[in-house]
Amino acid sequence: MMELTRKGEYAIRGIVYLASRPADQVCLLSEIAKAVDVPQTFLAKIFQQFSKIGLVRSYRGTGGGFILGRTSDKITLLEVVEAVEGPIIPNRCVTGAGECDRSNACTVHPVWLKVQDQVRDLLNGITLKELSGQ
Amino acid sequence: MMELTRKGEYAIRGIVYLASRPADQVCLLSEIAKAVDVPQTFLAKIFQQFSKIGLVRSYRGTGGGFILGRTSDKITLLEVVEAVEGPIIPNRCVTGAGECDRSNACTVHPVWLKVQDQVRDLLNGITLKELSGQ
């Protein structure tokens, strides 16, 4: 259970690679895709998502490509994962809304809240800088 | 991401209910299904899985039903979840086998190992006894 999808895995690979490149130099999607061994068409959509929320900045046209939207020490693994996989939800009932009418009396509910917290904390403590080895 | 499926949720509900019942008294599947609001046919399959690995014991025929395979303080939430959802796998590469040829050099790999550890530890520390409020 709890498995990251390929999308999430590819997203991380791609942006970690981008973080490992010179920060002032745009990077071709095709280069990234090749380097991290991901289908380029799939990675394109992922980077579009990144771009929309400002995790990367894109330049179109000749000489275009991608750079990070912020410095690599300001982007956490949690952000990257949530950008493409959505929030960390170990079970429906932790979304806040009244997803389960049993949640008041439920003894299991607090467990999922704790799982969510722990995982978020862990991922939030790791930046692209560390992951890119710089 | 990481969402428990309905199967997992139902499994927990069902066995926690069973743990809340008198330990020496067999419990009808129909009763459990009704009490925890789960489709009986679906719950049947879940309890068959439980039965195979000894988490519950089943009795067929008239007067049949289910009881816990062990006392409720000896069954952890981790066992229940893994019984129906499979092992806790935040990413392919933590299965032990050479699932990803990048894993040696990969800086992200250790993160998933830690996530796996933390979640397993947490779930392993919770027993059906606590969850059934006894």
Place this chain on the structure above:
DNA sequence: TTAAAAGAAGACTTAATTGGTCTTTTAGGG
């Protein structure tokens, strides 16, 4: 003005999830 590059939309295939139905086996009770 043209070729390179990202953006956007969507078609398509495959696999997993969430059930349902029907038959078979087992066990008690009269």
Place this chain on the structure above:
DNA sequence: CCCTAAAAGACCAATTAAGTCTTCTTTTAA
């Protein structure tokens, strides 16, 4: 010995999600 209650097991079907590829549009430096 037969009837009935109950779980076990074998299929099956709808829905949803994942994963990949295609095609077209827009932007922009040279």
